[in-house]
Each structure stands twice: as structure tokens, then as C-alpha cells.
Amino acid sequence: MEQRFVMKCGGSTLAALPDSFFADLRGLQESGVKPVIVHGGGPAISETLTKLGIESEFVNGLRKTSDEVLDVVEMVLAGKINKEIVRKIQHSGAKSIGLSGVDGKLIKAQPVANAAEIGFVGDVTDVNADIIAGVMEMGYIPVIAPIGIDDASQRYNINADTAAGAVASHLGVERMIVVTDVPGILKTIDGRKQVLPTVTVEEIEAMIASGEIYGGMIPKVRAAIQCIQGKVREVVIVNGDEPNVLSKAVLEGGIGTRIVR
Ligand SMILES: Nc1ncnc2c1ncn2[C@@H]1O[C@H](COP(=O)(O)OP(=O)(O)O)[C@@H](O)[C@H]1O
Numbered sequence: 001m002e003q004r005f006v007m008k009c010g011g012s013t014l015a016a017l018p019d020s021f022f023a024d025l026r027g028l029q030e031s032g033v034k035p036v037i038v039h040g041g042g043p044a045i046s047e048t049l050t051k052l053g054i055e056s057e058f059v060n061g062l063r064k065t066s067d068e069v070l071d072v073v074e075m076v077l078a079g080k081i082n083k084e085i086v087r088k089i090q091h092s093g094a095k096s097i098g099l100s101g102v103d104g105k106l107i108k109a110q111p112v113a114n115a116a117e118i119g120f121v122g123d124v125t126d127v128n129a130d131i132i133a134g135v136m137e138m139g140y141i142p143v144i145a146p147i148g149i150d151d152a153s154q155r156y157n158i159n160a161d162t163a164a165g166a167v168a169s170h171l172g173v174e175r176m177i178v179v180t181d182v183p184g185i186l187k188t189i190d191g192r193k194q195v196l197p198t199v200t201v202e203e204i205e206a207m208i209a210s211g212e213i214y215g216g217m218i219p220k221v222r223a224a225i226q227c228i229q230g231k232v233r234e235v236v237i238v239n240g241d242e243p244n245v246l247s248k249a250v251l252e253g254g255i256g257t258r259i260v261r
């Protein structure tokens with residue numbers, strides 16, 4: 001079995017993740033599995049921007065990022081949220097090191113195509129997988145904040161789903177697990193919302209076109225589609241609230257929605 005997996009934790013669920021979630025993570029690591037975490041924190045960024053009286057808006061799911069907004073994004077993601085996750089992992093008894101994409105130029109980025117409209121938002125151009133592998137080799141769980149950097153040392157705000165997909169691709173893991181606040185991709189069947197156990201790229205495109213997949217689910221499925229073109233075999237979307245959700249997703253299957261080729 002592939003020993004490594006990338007897990008993306010969304011801001012929608014981070015604060016509510018119970019101690020048992022981190023105990024499950026520790027158990028997995030003890031059994032020889034090597035997790036890599038990439039996290040979001042959109043709601044916490046919005047809250048801090050509001051407190052500071054800085055306006056920001058989303059354009060097609062991406063935050064318009066001025067220099068002033070970028071400072072707050074880095075402060076909240078690489079500071080507050082990253083260290084909160086590292087502390088929780090350490091409290092569970094596992095070892096963890098927090099990094100942002102700036103550290104060791106871990107995530108190289110370039111401006112998105114519509115940068116003139118949305119500012120310092122980045123697309124990933126490269127990931128320094130050696131740093132991540134080195135941290136794992138030392139027995140630590142890497143926790144990565146989605147800030148990118150270019151050769152001129154400009155920072156970029158990167159959507160966390162996009163960053164996680166790029167990390168999974170560059171590491172060449174077989175599986176990415178996306179932990180969020182819904183139990184998978186939901187579809188109304190026979191008048192009832194149901195979790196789809198498996199979806200293909202074609203089904204996703206149809207659900208985006210019909211509006212059945214919208215908002216924050218769009219960057220997740222887009223990142224999933226991008227990374228399953230390569231070595232990543234499947235992306236699993238799960239709810240962080242479910243007991244032992246990680247070990248179920250990694251070892252057993254049959255939970256959440258699996259996105260496959
Ligand atoms: N078909 C769908 N199934 C489930 N959730 C969906 C779907 N389409 C859109 N969503 C929305 O996507 C949200 C998850 O995205 P988001 O709030 O950005 O989470 P995160 O902070 O974890 O990245 C869900 O809470 C739900 O409102």
C-alpha cells in the first residue's frame with residue numbers, strides 16, 4: 001500500500017475538528033502511514049480582515065488579494081492556523097513541523113491569468129517535494145500553509161484546494177483526502193440529498209454545468225480533476241466530524257465521495 005497521502009483541511013471545519021480526529025491521525029502515523037497536511041483558513045482570514053476594517057471580495061471563488069490583504073492572509077494562514085494545527089497534532093502525541101510555501105521556496109507560484117483583476121493570487125508552478133519528504137523521513141507530519149513565492153520573492157495567496165492538489169501531484173502520492181464540512185459531494189436523487197460514493201470527471205463537469213456543484217466545492221473538484229490526471233489515483237472528499245474518518249478513508253474506503261478518472 002502507498003504509505004503517503006496528502007490531506008487538505010478546510011477552514012470550514014478546522015476549528016471544529018475534535019481531539020479524536022488528531023488521535024486517529026496519530027494512530028495512522030504510528031501504523032506506518034505518512035500524512036502531509038495542507039490547510040486552508042478562509043473564514044479566519046475574512047474574520048481578521050473585517051476586524052481590521054480591510055475590505056475584500058471573492059471573484060469566482062478566489063479572494064481578491066491586495067498587498068494589504070496579502071499581509072493578513074500570511075499572518076492568519078502561516079501564523080495562527082498553521083501553528084494551531086501543529087499544536088493539536090503535538091498534543092495528540094505525534095510530531096509535526098509547520099511550514100508555509102515560502103519556507104525553502106516550498107511552493108513556487110506565478111500570478112494567475114486574471115491577476116490584473118484579483119491581485120496577488122497565485123498558481124503553483126513547482127513544489128519542492130524533497131523538503132516535504134525530508135520532514136517525513138525525520139518522523140514529523142508536515143503542515144503546509146498555501147502561500148507561494150516566485151523568483152523575485154513576491155508572495156502569492158493560493159487557494160488551499162489548489163495548493164493541496166499540486167502538493168499531491170508533485171509528491172506523487174496515490175491519494176488525496178479533502179476534509180471539509182459536508183460528507184461528500186451531494187446530489188438530489190428521488191427528492192433526497194444523497195452522498196455520491198464515486199464520481200467521474202464527466203459527472204463532475206455535468207454537475208458544475210447544472211449548478212449542482214457550486215461555491216467552495218468548485219475549487220475542490222477542479223483541483224481533484226487536475227491531480228488525478230497524473231499519479232494520484234483518487235481524491236476522497238469527507239466530513240471531518242465523522243468518527244475515525246481518516247483511517248476509514250485511507251485504510252478501508254467506503255466513506256465520502258471518491259473522485260476517480
Ligand atoms: N454538490 C455539493 N455537495 C456538497 N457540498 C457542496 C456541493 N456544491 C457546493 N457545496 C458547498 O461546498 C462547501 C464546502 O466548501 P467550502 O465551504 O469552501 O469548504 P472548505 O473551507 O472546507 O474548503 C459545502 O459546505 C457546500 O456548501
Ligand SMILES: CC(=O)N[C@@H](CCC(=O)OP(=O)(O)O)C(=O)O
Pocket residue numbers: 009010011012039040041042043045061062063073121122146157158159160161216
Ligand atoms: C486565493 C484564495 O482565495 N485563497 C484563500 C486561501 C485560504 C483557503 O483556501 O481556505 P479554505 O480552504 O478554508 O477555503 C483565501 O484567501 O481564502
